[in-house]
Amino acid sequence: MGDNKGEVEGANNFYDIQHRKYDVRKGLFAMNLQIVCAGIGGRGVLLASTIIIETAIKAGLKAMASDEYGMSQRGGSVVSLVKVGNFASPLVGRESANILLSFEESEFYRNLPFLKTGGVTLVNTSRQLLSANIERLLKKRRVQYFLLDADAIAMQKGMIQSSNMAMLGFFSAFDITPFSCDNIKETIRQKVKARLVEKNLEVFQAGYESAQSFQLSADSKNQ
Amino acid sequence: MREVMIGNFAIARGLVEAGLELAAAYPGTPSSEILPGIIEFKNREKLAIHAEWSTNERCALEVAFGGALAGRKAACMMKQVGLNVAFPPLLHGYAQPLKGGLVIVSCDDPGPQSSQTEQDTRLLAAHFGIPVFDPASPGEAGDIAYYAMKYSCEHKVPVIVRSTHRVSHARESIELFVPGSRKVKLDEGLKLKGKGRIGIVTSGMTCSITMDILDELNLGDKISLYKVSRVFPLGTEVIGFVNQQEKTLVLEETDVTLEALLDHGFKVLGRRSGHVPSAGELTYDIVRDIICRFANDHGISVPEFNADTSIEDALKEIQIAPRPPKLCAGCSHRASFYAMKSAFPDAVFPGDIGCYTLGISMGAVDTCLDMGGGVTFASGFYDTFAQDGTLKPILASVGDSTFFHACLTPLYDSVLKKRRFVLVIMDNSTTAMTGLQPTPQSGISADGTSTYSIKIENIIKGFGIEFLRIVDPYDIPLLLRTIKEAYEYLETESAGPAVIIARRECLLFSKIREEDTRDMARLVAECTGCKICIKTFDCPGSYFDEEKKKICIDEGLCIRCGMCYYACPTSDEGKSLKELKKVRNEKKRREGREDSKK
Ligand code: SF4
Ligand code: SF4
Numbered sequence: 149m150g151d152n153k154g155e156v157e158g159a160n161n162f163y164d165i166q167h168r169k170y171d172v173r174k175g176l177f178a179m180n181l182q183i184v185c186a187g188i189g190g191r192g193v194l195l196a197s198t199i200i201i202e203t204a205i206k207a208g209l210k211a212m213a214s215d216e217y218g219m220s221q222r223g224g225s226v227v228s229l230v231k232v233g234n235f236a237s238p239l240v241g242r243e244s245a246n247i248l249l250s251f252e253e254s255e256f257y258r259n260l261p262f263l264k265t266g267g268v269t270l271v272n273t274s275r276q277l278l279s280a281n282i283e284r285l286l287k288k289r290r291v292q293y294f295l296l297d298a299d300a301i302a303m304q305k306g307m308i309q310s311s312n313m314a315m316l317g318f319f320s321a322f323d324i325t326p327f328s329c330d331n332i333k334e335t336i337r338q339k340v341k342a343r344l345v346e347k348n349l350e351v352f353q354a355g356y357e358s359a360q361s362f363q364l365s366a367d368s369k370n371q
Numbered sequence: 372m373r374e375v376m377i378g379n380f381a382i383a384r385g386l387v388e389a390g391l392e393l394a395a396a397y398p399g400t401p402s403s404e405i406l407p408g409i410i411e412f413k414n415r416e417k418l419a420i421h422a423e424w425s426t427n428e429r430c431a432l433e434v435a436f437g438g439a440l441a442g443r444k445a446a447c448m449m450k451q452v453g454l455n456v457a458f459p460p461l462l463h464g465y466a467q468p469l470k471g472g473l474v475i476v477s478c479d480d481p482g483p484q485s486s487q488t489e490q491d492t493r494l495l496a497a498h499f500g501i502p503v504f505d506p507a508s509p510g511e512a513g514d515i516a517y518y519a520m521k522y523s524c525e526h527k528v529p530v531i532v533r534s535t536h537r538v539s540h541a542r543e544s545i546e547l548f549v550p551g552s553r554k555v556k557l558d559e560g561l562k563l564k565g566k567g568r569i570g571i572v573t574s575g576m577t578c579s580i581t582m583d584i585l586d587e588l589n590l591g592d593k594i595s596l597y598k599v600s601r602v603f604p605l606g607t608e609v610i611g612f613v614n615q616q617e618k619t620l621v622l623e624e625t626d627v628t629l630e631a632l633l634d635h636g637f638k639v640l641g642r643r644s645g646h647v648p649s650a651g652e653l654t655y656d657i658v659r660d661i662i663c664r665f666a667n668d669h670g671i672s673v674p675e676f677n678a679d680t681s682i683e684d685a686l687k688e689i690q691i692a693p694r695p696p697k698l699c700a701g702c703s704h705r706a707s708f709y710a711m712k713s714a715f716p717d718a719v720f721p722g723d724i725g726c727y728t729l730g731i732s733m734g735a736v737d738t739c740l741d742m743g744g745g746v747t748f749a750s751g752f753y754d755t756f757a758q759d760g761t762l763k764p765i766l767a768s769v770g771d772s773t774f775f776h777a778c779l780t781p782l783y784d785s786v787l788k789k790r791r792f793v794l795v796i797m798d799n800s801t802t803a804m805t806g807l808q809p810t811p812q813s814g815i816s817a818d819g820t821s822t823y824s825i826k827i828e829n830i831i832k833g834f835g836i837e838f839l840r841i842v843d844p845y846d847i848p849l850l851l852r853t854i855k856e857a858y859e860y861l862e863t864e865s866a867g868p869a870v871i872i873a874r875r876e877c878l879l880f881s882k883i884r885e886e887d888t889r890d891m892a893r894l895v896a897e898c899t900g901c902k903i904c905i906k907t908f909d910c911p912g913s914y915f916d917e918e919k920k921k922i923c924i925d926e927g928l929c930i931r932c933g934m935c936y937y938a939c940p941t942s943d944e945g946k947s948l949k950e951l952k953k954v955r956n957e958k959k960r961r962e963g964r965e966d967s968k969k
Contacts, residue, residue, distance in 0.1 A: 188694065198375070198542070201375060201542065201543075202375055205373075205375060205544045210543075210544075211543070211544070212508075212509075212541060212542065212543040213541065213542045213543075214537060214540065214541045214542075215377075215540050215541070215542070216484075216540075217540075224694050224695075224696050225694050234586075235583050236507075236508070236578075236579040236580075236582040236583050237508075237537075237576060237579035237580045237582070237583050237655075238537075238541045238542075238543070239537065239576075239579075239580055239583075239654070239655045240655060241584075241587075241654075241655035241656050241659055242655075242656050242676075242678055243678070243679060243682075244587075244655075254691050254694075257686055257689045257691045258691050260682055260686065261678075261682050261683070265679075279688065279689070281685045281688055282685055282686075282689070284685070285681060285682060285684075285685035288681065289679070289682075308927070
């Protein structure tokens with residue numbers, strides 16, 4: 149299906165994450181971004197999506213989220229659909245999301261149909277590799293994917309419940325305007341309980357830094 | 372000032388800004404957050420608003436009605452099936468001129484996602500001539516709540532605001548005004564003017580989705596779009612719109628309401644013409660398909676969306692863990708159901724509405740109709756079996772909030788009729804399913820202040836029920852014995868219903884006490900790999916490791932309540948339970964022999 153009208157040319161291809169940024173100066177509506185945050189109850193999915201929309205709103209963008217958490221307290225799936233830009237509804241269609249943030253590996257597979265061709269996905273998993281079939285699929289759909297052991301990062305910092313922060317840290321390394329490292333940090337300071345802020349920021353920073361090394365290893369793999 | 376909030380809070384804000392004075396609600400997804408929102412804004416603005424959790428929706432509506440008749444600005448909130456409970460006062464009362472204002476917020480559940488049925492509040496409202504509004508976003512929901520209160524005061528009639536889960540649970544930035552100063556103009560009318568002669572009439576979140584899709588498909592200048600906010604009474608302008616079009620497609624949730632009100636024969640397409648599925652949520656993908664077909668059928672060519680099925684092909688090899696909703700790890704309901712099922716595996720198990728409906732997966736809930744249905748179904752089953760001259764074990768389960776909501780009437784009815792069934796009241800001291808609202812037993816009001824506590828056992832005693840036991844469900848052997856004792860009681864001449872209160876706090880509400888925890892190492896050490904506990908108990912706190920061929924404890928979830936020991940046939944606890952079961956089986960066999968002798 150065609151790309152969203154009004155989107156910056158080529159900007160939904162994240163192949164060059166470091167250099168191609170959304171150019172928000174072109175006006176409020178230049179940036180139409182659809183993000184799916186998926187996980188299970190207790191993984192902080194809703195907090196993560198709150199931080200994303202609040203960051204966008206602070207930057208003067210229109211942002212909305214639609215949450216599905218029917219039985220999440222009982223271990224069920226949690227999906228938060230986020231749309232930033234000139235949209236009327238917060239709902240996302242099949243193969244329409246630019247970004248899929250999977251806070252849990254199984255939810256990555258379950259929500260993969262949301263991701264558009266050329267999209268980006270970040271998966272919280274202890275795996276180093278995805279299965280050959282999935283890898284082939286992602287390649288065919290020109291999906292850029294990153295596997296991050298966010299649980300391990302959070303555990304290392306003694307904050308088992310904060311893997312969502314490591315995910316956000318990594319996401320901020322994509323540097324999609326306005327979701328820069330600094331902007332997201334600022335929102336975390338406002339949205340996270342005061343006594344947990346510093347610890348959460350530590351996990352966030354660790355996630356951000358692991359993105360840097362990831363970039364290198366990804367590059368060297370390509371060579 | 373602006374603030375990001377969910378639709379339900381936006382509704383609360385709109386009502387508070389409109390001068391709300393009295394609010395009553397019964398919790399139910401997706402409406403439960405509105406009353407807490409009202410309390411939040413009341414506290415922030417230091418206003419004197421009476422806000423309460425009512426015992427059920429009918430109480431909520433009547434309390435609000437009373438307030439409105441007496442000149443207050445009142446509101447009540449509930450979910451769509453809750454409106455059924457409030458039906459009698461709605462039907463008899465809507466024609467009474469109000470001195471104040473009355474806004475009824477009813478949240479629909481297209482899908483349905485957390486209800487027994489879909490249901491369209493707008494249909495009911497239109498049918499009985501009650502004005503009804505259908506907001507398309509959280510922001511508009513706030514505006515409409517405000518507008519509806521003014522509308523009600525002006526016209527002296529009750530007004531319904533219909534939300535859906537996609538509006539109630541969506542979040543966006545909402546502007547906050549000083550109470551009384553919001554300016555609202557109904558956002559209704561022609562939104563897109565297309566060159567062609569086809570149009571769409573739509574309302575609610577479906578309207579927002581439709582706008583996004585017309586944008587995505589570049590159809591904004593080809594198909595006209597008319598947005599409706601007040602579904603009843605429907606404005607005349609929209610009729611003019613339909614008259615101008617060759618064909619009009621109606622997109623709405625959840626039933627045929629706008630479509631029926633427009634009623635232009637073959638000119639209007641929708642559910643009745645088969646262009647829109649007759650049930651289920653109108654998701655983004657479904658609406659996109661409908662619009663593609665509609666456009667292509669009328670000479671506007673758009674590429675159909677073809678799903679890339681290679682995604683599903685590649686996912687085939689992946690075992691995506693199914694995540695059926697489950698009772699929490701260590702939930703006392705699981706223990707209760709296990710005892711019930713162990714005591715009488717072949718019993719009939721009428722169930723009710725709450726977390727404990729999940730007992731279905733343990734085979735300890737057979738029916739789930741509506742609030743209170745646990746007791747009334749038990750009654751119907753008993754009467755049926757009694758007619759046939761048999762006393763079949765009937766083990767009904769209801770929760771504590773449900774008990775107060777709808778079980779009192781059917782229960783004393785059953786006392787009068789001497790119906791012999793066992794009623795297990797699963798009392799976890801809260802309304803857990805919808806977010807831990809207090810029950811009449813909690814001794815807490817909606818705003819956290821303390822009040823009387825009505826004890827369930829006092830009601831049971833007051834009804835004259837002879838068999839009443841209060842048991843901690845964590846004591847599975849005791850609960851099992853008690854259930855059997857109850858059944859023995861039912862076999863005596865003068866019996867009526869037997870009631871067991873299985874009492875232990877919800878784990879979302881209070882942590883397990885240290886002295887109640889067990890060492891779980893023995894379970895793993897002695898495990899023979901039979902998987903029986905997985906089949907019969909299925910606590911998320913443990914899982915079966917296929918490589919080690921052993922049960923494993925999920926340290927993150929397990930609360931070490933030790934209940935699963937009873938489900939394991941190799942453990943001492945499991946064996947002791949087996950002994951208990953055997954006693955009964957022997958007794959049954961003996962009886963069987965006596966029966967055949969007769
Ligand atoms: S029932 Fe007992 S032996 Fe069987 S799998 Fe469970 S723990 Fe192991
Ligand atoms: S001890 Fe057993 S029943 Fe209790 S939470 Fe842990 S796994 Fe579940």
